[in-house]
Amino acid sequence: MMLGDEGYCGSVSYQKLEETIKSITGYEYVLPTHQGRAAERILYGQLLRPGCLVISNCFYSTTKGNIEEKAHAKTIALPQHPIVGELKLTEPFHGNMDITELQQLLAQRRRDVGCVIVTLTANDICGQPVSMENVRQVSRVCRSYDLPVVLDACRYAENAWFVKTREHGFADASLEHIAREAFSYGDACIVSAKKDGFGNVGAFIGIRGDRALYEKCLQELCLTQGFPTNGGISGRSMEALAVGLRESLDLDYLQYRMSQVSFLTDLIADAGIPTVWGSHVYVDAGAILDHMPREHYPAWALANALYVEGGIRGYEFGRVNYGDGYTGLDMLRFALPRRVYTNRHLEYVAEVLRYVAENKQAVSGYCVDWAPPVMRHFLGTFKPIRSEVEDDTMM
Structure with a gap:
């Protein structure tokens, strides 16, 4: 943190953070923000059209609020294993999305859907993990409908640990490999770095390939958060996040x-x-x-x-x-x-x-x-x- 470059434009600390995020996620474009809900407001405000549907395994309250109140879209949660009646979980990946219901909904209302969000781990389903196979299936279904997938990956490292310890075929895989594969199934991501980033402030948006979406978000970021190379975060905080995002995969x-x-x-x-x-x-x-x-x-x-x-x-x-x-x-x-x-x-x-x-x-x-x-x-x-x-x- 003592190495923090507090320069408003072109901060070296931002360059370190950007390099770390690109290395972990594999995404071309990185936009820092001061907090996860700011990232949500920016990305969903540019990605969604008013009145569209957004599907997820579950929605955190600020995510739901930004989608419904700011982007003026509607939310539908499709958990495969909803928690009802008693607090008893029997599935190793209780946070999975219901693929059958997703396919049925898209077959009926694809034109109404703006994007699909996979939350890792599923905060509103008792913090339960999502399997790699489930993320893979969500991505496969959405790509067949030309529909973007957003990973709400605030706890990407913890979800990777559950995949490694619970899912067949990943016991010998590194956490870095598991996290990178999970991110590969998304077209964009939002990460609040106050969780698996060890930060006391900060978040980021990652975008894969979509230059037009990146430019829209970039403009909104500069208007509401700060310069694109700080997003309202201090240099010392960016230095800490550049280290913390990697350490969380230890x-x-x-x-x-x-x-x-x-x-x-x-x-x-x-x-x-x-x-x-x-x-x-x-x-x-x-x-x-x-x-x-x-x-x-x-x-x-x-x-x-x-x-x-x-x-x-x-x-x-x-x-x-x-x-x-x-x-x-x-x-x-x-x-x-x-x-x-x-x-x-x-x-x-x-x-x-x-x-x-x-x-x-x-x-x-x-x-x-x-x-x-x-x-x-x-x-x-x-x-x-x-x-x-x-x-x-x-x-």
Whole structure:
């Protein structure tokens, strides 16, 4: 980071970052942005036409928001294994897209579809990985319809680790080879480098071959983010990302990281709490706070209780995130920061969660105080639902 070239135009640090991204992805064109959602707004704003359909295995909230609110397109998720009823995953690649449904939809409505997105790993499906065969099949189907494929590859390295450890034929392949093959099936990619890039800021758009699309995005980037050789990122941050994007593909690092995710999952499961792990750890908040009606947002309530009790932050995947009409599970995600915690820290997390679960009657539900129509889980405010006789121990 001390080598950072802060020159506004032609930064050497950008050249290093560009070289790293091209080496990993194989894409000709690279556009840096300050954050993943900025990359989403730029790429989908130029790639999509108003009213078109966008298909994916799953959509992260900012992705869905940028597609629907900024590009004025519509989203359709086609998970092969949706999570309904209980938090129980039996497939090694539970994040796969449903190829049969994709083929049927394209056969009926190809003219309406703007692009297909493959999210690696599937954030809204408990961080579950996508198999290389599934990415390959999605690409094959889309190419037969002359339809672009975008890889939402914020966790490309972690997905590569799952492919190496779970998919036949990849046990002896390097993570670099696996990642490069996955990127080869896309026409463009978006990577938030705050995940597998080890960055505290930064993202990028990668585009394969389409010079016209690149030029449109380039103009929008310069208008809203910064010069094309920084995208609103400092030189020191670009230096860090150029290193971090490669280090995330180190096998020893990934084995240690995923062992920590598995370790925390086992600790929580030992307490009798429904739990699964992928790139993160997910718990079934509705099962923990089974006394609480869904209208009181149990996953949101659990997140607040954990923070008040132990200073632990979780991320809600439930009715606050998806809307009051959501019928799936109310889940809470623990996204472990990379290279931060020891196992003792994780034991503390599990102990606080166990304590809150054992004292669940003291956990208050919540109702909406104020919320915007979009991204209310980021911007809305909520207030606890108190009984007439308020318990001072209520969390």
